[in-house]
Amino acid sequence: MVKVTAPEIVVRPCSHFDDRPDPSDISLLVIHNISLPPATFNTPYIDDFFAGRLNCQAHPYFAGLAGVRVSAHCVIYRDGRIWQYVPFVQRAWHAGLSLFNGRDKCNDFSIGIELEGVDDVPFTESQYQALSSVCAWLICQFPGLTPERIVGHSDIAPGRKTDPGPAFNWTYFHQLLAQQLIAAGYNPPVTGDTA
Ligand SMILES: [Zn+2]
Numbered sequence: 001m002v003k004v005t006a007p008e009i010v011v012r013p014c015s016h017f018d019d020r021p022d023p024s025d026i027s028l029l030v031i032h033n034i035s036l037p038p039a040t041f042n043t044p045y046i047d048d049f050f051a052g053r054l055n056c057q058a059h060p061y062f063a064g065l066a067g068v069r070v071s072a073h074c075v076i077y078r079d080g081r082i083w084q085y086v087p088f089v090q091r092a093w094h095a096g097l098s099l100f101n102g103r104d105k106c107n108d109f110s111i112g113i114e115l116e117g118v119d120d121v122p123f124t125e126s127q128y129q130a131l132s133s134v135c136a137w138l139i140c141q142f143p144g145l146t147p148e149r150i151v152g153h154s155d156i157a158p159g160r161k162t163d164p165g166p167a168f169n170w171t172y173f174h175q176l177l178a179q180q181l182i183a184a185g186y187n188p189p190v191t192g193d194t195a
Contacts, residue, residue: 016071027144080126119165136180
């Protein structure tokens, strides 16, 4: 049996989610970045935005967010805190118009994780540690998820989305993830792709 300690996750209020068409099909993980206002960190505004209580007068940028209802399953903040907004078996609203391996509506079958950040500013070591541990844990929970089925938002919405951006170090992330999976005794599926 695979043994991975569940990372410490704090559940936060959010109503921006609904049912997956097939809750047993969780086979993609999408990495994003978000910061509110852009490139400003350690504000309460992401939490407010996902909870549907962002004060759109608080910053000029927020005017464009009035009425926007989006979410992600988790946000990993700069200090490595993991706050969860949507249960993994439910559908979060993070991918938008998207396509993975010829299949659209990626929200239906994916988990979305936001890193507090911006495309061109390095993410923190605490974020890489938290992200790799939550991804390893999710891979061990959901057989449809594999390291190969972790993508950036820009991979499934090219031309429309750029996150997590060039500052996200995929090589380092995959090294950390591989270490966690080896420690967990994880065995990759033989076929590699069940989609
Ligand atoms: Zn995104």
